[in-house]
Ligand SMILES: Nc1ncnc2c1ncn2[C@@H]1O[C@H](COP(=O)(O)OP(=O)(O)OP(=O)(O)O)[C@@H](O)[C@H]1O
């Protein structure tokens with residue numbers, strides 16, 4: 001089992017879009033039993049997969065005990081892809097976690113879920129607080145989408161420093177250049193500058209369409225270049241996980 005978190009302190013950088021895309025690829029393309037776990041009160045992950053909003057607001061309550069949060073997990077319309085949706089209650093989660101004081105609660109929960117899921121993909125809110133602390137302790141790999149802006153060059157070292165300070169045995173961090181538009185000079189400079197060698201997600205209307213259609217890109221634009229690019233990104237992540245697993249074995 002591997003836990004992959006999509007995280008950034010910056011908002012609106014494509015975290016939810018990428019988390020949903022990867023979760024779908026994990027289930028539909030790699031054939032893994034997959035859980036998409038949404039930690040953002042905006043609840044965008046389930047929504048992008050066409051799910052109705054959760055009927056009750058108790059997503060934060062699962063953090064009150066170490067048990068498996070199975071009651072709230074729903075099956076998506078895609079085989080092998082289940083979702084633990086977020087709701088309004090997640091707004092109080094940082095305070096709840098601070099009160100409980102168990103920094104590894106989420107790590108324990110993902111461990112108990114490992115019997116049922118080969119991949120757990122976490123969609124994070126853009127925060128640096130008790131929620132991100134839980135995520136850093138639970139994740140095997142942190143994917144950090146950053147748009148091609150000079151501010152991104154600041155955000156990545158901030159995230160790295162914060163993780164290092166509190167999690168000496170932290171998960172590997174994979175920065176991804178998101179919303180890249182090669183027509184823009186500044187984007188090209190970032191691409192060949194501080195983001196050289198990072199995987200790239202282009203700014204693409206097909207990706208934006210996933211929100212209008214509420215369906216994964218691979219289901220309606222399978223033959224597009226951007227689908228091939230996103231698949232390569234996912235294949236690279238799978239290869240990285242396999243290498244990590246063989247090093248830990
Ligand atoms: N590569 C892309 N090309 C074009 N549009 C994109 C791309 N990635 C995301 N978007 C669009 O940008 C907007 C923000 O994306 P998304 O909600 O995934 O970001 P986020 O980082 O999860 O935001 P938040 O911090 O609010 O959770 C959405 O409208 C989404 O459809």
Ligand SMILES: [Mg+2]
Nearest residue numbers: 015016040044
């Ligand atoms: Mg989001």
